[in-house]
Amino acid sequence: MADRPLKELGWKTPLESARKPVLNRIAKTGICGILDPIAPGMPPGSDTSTLAMLGYDPLKVYSGRGALEAVGSGVEVLPGDVAFRSNFATVDENLVVLDRRAGRIANEDASKLVESLQKVKLKKSKNVEFLFKNTIQHRGALVLHGSKLSAAIGDSDPEETGKKVLKLESQDQSPEAKRTASILSELSQSFHRVLNQHPVNRERIKHKLPPANIVLFRGAGTIPKIDPLGEVFGVKAACIAAVSLIRGVCKVAGMNLIEVKGATGTPQTDYMAKARAAVRALNEHDFVFLHVKATDVAGHDGNFKLKIETVERIDKMLGHILDNIDLSSTVLAVTADHTTSCATRNHEGDPVPVAITGPYVRTDDVAEFGERTCSRGGLHRLKGADLMHILMNLCGHVQKFGA
Amino acid sequence: MADRPLKELGWKTPLESARKPVLNRIAKTGICGILDPIAPGMPPGSDTSTLAMLGYDPLKVYSGRGALEAVGSGVEVLPGDVAFRSNFATVDENLVVLDRRAGRIANEDASKLVESLQKVKLKKSKNVEFLFKNTIQHRGALVLHGSKLSAAIGDSDPEETGKKVLKLESQDQSPEAKRTASILSELSQSFHRVLNQHPVNRERIKHKLPPANIVLFRGAGTIPKIDPLGEVFGVKAACIAAVSLIRGVCKVAGMNLIEVKGATGTPQTDYMAKARAAVRALNEHDFVFLHVKATDVAGHDGNFKLKIETVERIDKMLGHILDNIDLSSTVLAVTADHTTSCATRNHEGDPVPVAITGPYVRTDDVAEFGERTCSRGGLHRLKGADLMHILMNLCGHVQKFGA
Numbered sequence: 001m002a003d004r005p006l007k008e009l010g011w012k013t014p015l016e017s018a019r020k021p022v023l024n025r026i027a028k029t030g031i032c033g034i035l036d037p038i039a040p041g042m043p044p045g046s047d048t049s050t051l052a053m054l055g056y057d058p059l060k061v062y063s064g065r066g067a068l069e070a071v072g073s074g075v076e077v078l079p080g081d082v083a084f085r086s087n088f089a090t091v092d093e094n095l096v097v098l099d100r101r102a103g104r105i106a107n108e109d110a111s112k113l114v115e116s117l118q119k120v121k122l123k124k125s126k127n128v129e130f131l132f133k134n135t136i137q138h139r140g141a142l143v144l145h146g147s148k149l150s151a152a153i154g155d156s157d158p159e160e161t162g163k164k165v166l167k168l169e170s171q172d173q174s175p176e177a178k179r180t181a182s183i184l185s186e187l188s189q190s191f192h193r194v195l196n197q198h199p200v201n202r203e204r205i206k207h208k209l210p211p212a213n214i215v216l217f218r219g220a221g222t223i224p225k226i227d228p229l230g231e232v233f234g235v236k237a238a239c240i241a242a243v244s245l246i247r248g249v250c251k252v253a254g255m256n257l258i259e260v261k262g263a264t265g266t267p268q269t270d271y272m273a274k275a276r277a278a279v280r281a282l283n284e285h286d287f288v289f290l291h292v293k294a295t296d297v298a299g300h301d302g303n304f305k306l307k308i309e310t311v312e313r314i315d316k317m318l319g320h321i322l323d324n325i326d327l328s329s330t331v332l333a334v335t336a337d338h339t340t341s342c343a344t345r346n347h348e349g350d351p352v353p354v355a356i357t358g359p360y361v362r363t364d365d366v367a368e369f370g371e372r373t374c375s376r377g378g379l380h381r382l383k384g385a386d387l388m389h390i391l392m393n394l395c396g397h398v399q400k401f402g403a
Numbered sequence: 404m405a406d407r408p409l410k411e412l413g414w415k416t417p418l419e420s421a422r423k424p425v426l427n428r429i430a431k432t433g434i435c436g437i438l439d440p441i442a443p444g445m446p447p448g449s450d451t452s453t454l455a456m457l458g459y460d461p462l463k464v465y466s467g468r469g470a471l472e473a474v475g476s477g478v479e480v481l482p483g484d485v486a487f488r489s490n491f492a493t494v495d496e497n498l499v500v501l502d503r504r505a506g507r508i509a510n511e512d513a514s515k516l517v518e519s520l521q522k523v524k525l526k527k528s529k530n531v532e533f534l535f536k537n538t539i540q541h542r543g544a545l546v547l548h549g550s551k552l553s554a555a556i557g558d559s560d561p562e563e564t565g566k567k568v569l570k571l572e573s574q575d576q577s578p579e580a581k582r583t584a585s586i587l588s589e590l591s592q593s594f595h596r597v598l599n600q601h602p603v604n605r606e607r608i609k610h611k612l613p614p615a616n617i618v619l620f621r622g623a624g625t626i627p628k629i630d631p632l633g634e635v636f637g638v639k640a641a642c643i644a645a646v647s648l649i650r651g652v653c654k655v656a657g658m659n660l661i662e663v664k665g666a667t668g669t670p671q672t673d674y675m676a677k678a679r680a681a682v683r684a685l686n687e688h689d690f691v692f693l694h695v696k697a698t699d700v701a702g703h704d705g706n707f708k709l710k711i712e713t714v715e716r717i718d719k720m721l722g723h724i725l726d727n728i729d730l731s732s733t734v735l736a737v738t739a740d741h742t743t744s745c746a747t748r749n750h751e752g753d754p755v756p757v758a759i760t761g762p763y764v765r766t767d768d769v770a771e772f773g774e775r776t777c778s779r780g781g782l783h784r785l786k787g788a789d790l791m792h793i794l795m796n797l798c799g800h801v802q803k804f805g806a
Contacts, residue, residue: 004763011766038804040785041792045805058805065806219806245806343763347803349796350765372765372781381783 001295001311001336002352002371006304006343014295014304014342015353016370018311022319023355023369026334029327030357032366033379035387037338041349044384046296049337050249054289055233055388056226064151064221065245070141072248075133077223082149082180085219087157088113088138088212095165095214097158101138102212103204110134112200113212120190128183132215135244142217144183150176155218156188165214184217191215228254229287233388233397238281240274241265241291250289256281267294267306271313275320282325286397291337292317299340307342331358331394334369335387354379354387358394404698404714404739405755405774409707409746417698417707417745418756419773421714425722426758426772429737432730433760435769436782438790440741444752447787449699452740453652457692458636458791459629467554467624468648473544475651478536480626485552485583488622490560491516491541491615498568498617500561504541505615506607513537515603516615523593531586535618538647545620547586553579558621559591568617587620594618631657632690636791636800641684643677644668644694653692659684670697670713674720682727689800694740695720702743710745734761734797737772738790757782757790761797 005011036042037049038058047068048058067083077083088110090099114134122128128146135141152171158164168185170177192214195201201211229237231254239250240258242265247257260277262270274290281288292314298307318334325332336352353374355366364378375381379390392398408414439445440452441461450471451461470486480486491513493502517537525531531549538544555574561567571588573580595617598604604614632640634657642653643661645668650660663680665673677693684691695717701710721737728735739755756777758769767781778784782793795801 005765006763013765034781034783039792040789041794041796041801043796043801043803045803048805062805069806341763344799346799349792349801372767375765375767375781375783381785 001314002339002350003299003304003307004339004341004343004348004350008304013371014307015311016372018308018315020311020315020369022315022322023311023334024367025322026318026332026357027355027369027374028367029363030355031361031364031379032353032355032369032374032377034351034371034375034381035335035354035384036351036381037384039383040351043347043349044338045347046243046337047245047249049384050246050291051224051226052384053335053337053387054229054249054253055385055392056224056253057385061224061226063224065219066141066151066221067223068221068248068252069219069245070143070248071223071251072244072246073133073135073141075131075141075143077143078145079223079225080147080149081143081145082151082153082220082222083141083143084184084217086132086140086142087216088134088140089157089214089216090210090212091165091214097161097163097165097216099210100157100159100161100216103210104137105212107134107137109200109204110137110140110212113195113198114140116194116198117191117215120187120194122183122187126179126183130187138212140215142215144180148176148179150174150180151220151222152177153181153184153220155216157216157218159218165216168217188215188217223252226252230254233287233392235286235392235397236284237287237289238285239289239291240277240281241289242269243291243293246291246293255289256285265293267297267310269294271317272320275317278321279324282330286395287391295336296340299342300345302342302345304342327357328359331356331361331391333387333391351375351381356391356394361394404717405742405753406702406707406710407742407744407746407751407753411707416774417710418714419775421711421718423714423718423772425718425725426714426737427770428725429721429735429760430758430772430777431770432766433758434764434767434782435756435758435772435777435780437754437774437778437784438738438757438787439752439754439784440787442786443754446750446752447741448750449646449740450648450652452787453649453694454627455787456738456740456790457632457652457656458788458795459627459656460788464627464629466627468622469544469554469624470626471624471651471655472622472648473546473651474626474654475647475649476536476538476544478534478544478546480546481548482626482628483550483552484546484548485554485556485623485625486544486546487587487620489535489543489545490619491537491543492560492617492619493613493615494568494617500564500566500568500619502613503560503562503564503619506613507540508615510537510540512603512607513541513543513615516598516601517543519597519601520594520618523590523597525586525589529582529586533590541615543618545618547583551579551582553577553583554623554625555580556584556587556623558619560619560621562621568619571620591618591620626655629655633657636795638689638795638800639687640690640692641688642692642694643680643684644692645672646694646696649694649696658692659688668696670700670709672697674716675723678720678723681724685728685733689798698739699741699743702745703748705745705748707745730760731762734759734764734794736790736794754778754784759794759797764797
């Protein structure tokens with residue numbers, strides 16, 4: 001949601017330009033501030049920033065994207081497992097990538113391919129099992145399960161068409177990394193062989209569709225070693241998010257993942273369905289985390305108009321929540337997990353605004369929710385991981401340190 | 404540049420008292436805040452604060468003044484070497500210091516003495532070489548090169564006339580420190596013997612000048628282990644500074660040292676020459692660091708009038724820079740490396756003001772550059788080392804952490 005001032009908006013940010021009466025009401029009745037999701041000037045990923053917003057120090061606990069995304073898409077990843085993001089892609093005979101998404105292959109085709117790939121046998125001596133699952137279109141997750149594995153493995157995905165598939169290599173000299181790289185190389189080659197001869201791909205070629213003849217891997221990761229929120233704060237926590245990566249972080253934090261029909265992680269998501277789900281979830285949970293992806297999508301596309309519209313939809317969504325919770329016993333916080341600049345189209349390291357309303361909050365003079373207005377608020381400038389502790393403190397869920 | 408409120412200035416600081424339209428313009432068009440160079444209440448040295456302003460954590464990387472100053476005055480110091488600041492001084496027959504600067508001996512005399520001293524032979528068994536170089540007047544640098552050396556060595560300079568030269572002692576029990584202390588003692592005594600009989604000193608005595616009959620050592624240090632800015636941020640960086648210590652820090656950070664005729668590190672420095680050099684340097688560098696020493700000199704002398712004048716000269720210097728750079732594509736930050744109090748005449752641990760202007764900066768309401776006005780700005784209160792990360796983030800030179 002956060003951004004930088006834009007020339008096209010008269011040097012206002014999209015958030016500052018949006019009509020947002022509910023967000024402003026939250027700011028006005030609450031206490032505001034700014035947060036550095038990780039550290040001043042450090043652009044966060046969505047995974048590291050969400051870890052921070054849930055109270056963890058990403059610099060200490062982050063262990064790669066692969067496992068979080070796998071968990072978020074419903075694949076079990078155990079401690080010691082190494083997981084990778086994967087894409088079905090199209091390569092030529094020299095392994096040059098022609099289409100990184102294999103024509104955004106339909107879920108049905110991908111599922112049929114995965115069924116065959118899951119039957120590939122790894123050399124028994126290696127004592128490793130794998131689980132491969134497709135999620136949406138070309139996307140999927142691979143989990144290696146066994147002993148002596150390492151996540152210090154480079155990507156095979158060159159992340160650009162016209163480039164050759166990268167060799168899967170260990171990133172350090174440990175025997176575990178070398179072993180993992182060798183297993184993954186074997187698997188990658190076996191997958192390629194099976195896919196080259198697969199009937200689904202023969203059909204795709206016949207219909208002039210790019211064949212999904214390779215699986216590209218990236219983002220090797222393990223499950224971060226974190227105590228679940230239930231242990232840290234003694235709360236029953238729920239997550240409403242459509243994006244696998246965010247869901248994975250929340251799952252690892254021990255939160256219940258609530259399924260919401262129509263929640264898509266896109267600008268067309270059903271905002272009101274998410275709002276209703278959040279209100280319902282509050283009946284059975286101490287803490288509910290609701291994540292909207294669309295503002296980030298708009299930022300990456302440089303589409304400030306869409307970003308403004310999205311903020312306005314979020315505002316209405318929050319209106320429904322505010323109208324249906326008891327603010328004499330509920331604390332509500334609004335923030336962004338990072339700044340995505342419509343100008344650079346990237347995550348940036350600028351701080352994000354935050355507002356907290358609810359009982360016993362020490363209100364301030366801020367009456368408008370925005371990057372610059374909130375920075376004048378009573379919370380001052382904090383780290384992302386501070387927010388959760390502040391919220392849990394307001395709700396009486398933290399332990400005294402000392403006597 | 405930063406100071407404390409002074410009674411003589413109606414409880415304003417020199418910076419607050421100065422006429423500074425350009426600094427105010429930077430504050431008004433930018434975002435302001437205050438920085439604790441190292442930590443709240445901790446008075447920094449010029450070396451530690453410069454390390455911090457370049458983005459390094461001085462509490463982790465600082466390894467003494469000697470090596471930084473040696474590097475800054477053009478002496479090569481390698482990892483493992485131990486370097487010392489040195490002064491030619493005058494002592495009596497009991498080694499009581501009569502003049503810590505040997506009458507601010509002229510460069511030519513000092514050079515002749517150094518020529519003889521460099522010929523001193525260390526006992527071969529010690530397997531150590533030394534390099535001794537004079538810089539300006541009585542000042543110089545000594546570098547010990549060899550294995551098993553330590554910088555845990557006390558000073559021989561008592562830093563006061565009328566006191567006896569201190570015994571060079573190890574500051575810990577390590578064999579390396581004891582060995583280094585013994586080598587340095589041997590060298591110190593040999594130097595004293597050579598100097599006592601040197602024709603230059605006989606001439607000086609004849610002309611009623613204090614003989615430079617001893618070399619005092621202090622500030623033992625090694626090269627800090629830091630990654631150069633080119634590696635940390637991928638930038639080509641330049642330094643415009645006259646002071647050896649600052650130049651040394653910048654050199655160690657991998658920056659190009661730009662020579663500016665007339666830049667002296669004194670209140671009489673050629674401010675405009677530095678400004679012109681900075682504008683030129685920006686054509687070939689991603690990052691240019693310009694340092695002015697004179698405000699600190701005025702603070703150490705308790706000369707608040709000179710400090711105000713210096714701020715006004717700096718303001719004009721910044722005017723030239725602002726008029727000659729493209730602020731739609733350049734980020735400009737102004738700060739002080741520490742507070743030097745005209746009242747205590749020392750470095751103090753109070754925070755320093757900072758203002759950043761340039762494209763896409765989230766401006767605030769501050770319209771005047773000063774210690775107290777800036778503290779109401781949108782940057783809030785940060786650590787010195789945060790500044791570089793914030794600047795590099797604004798310029799697109801930082802990597803995302805996470806996915």
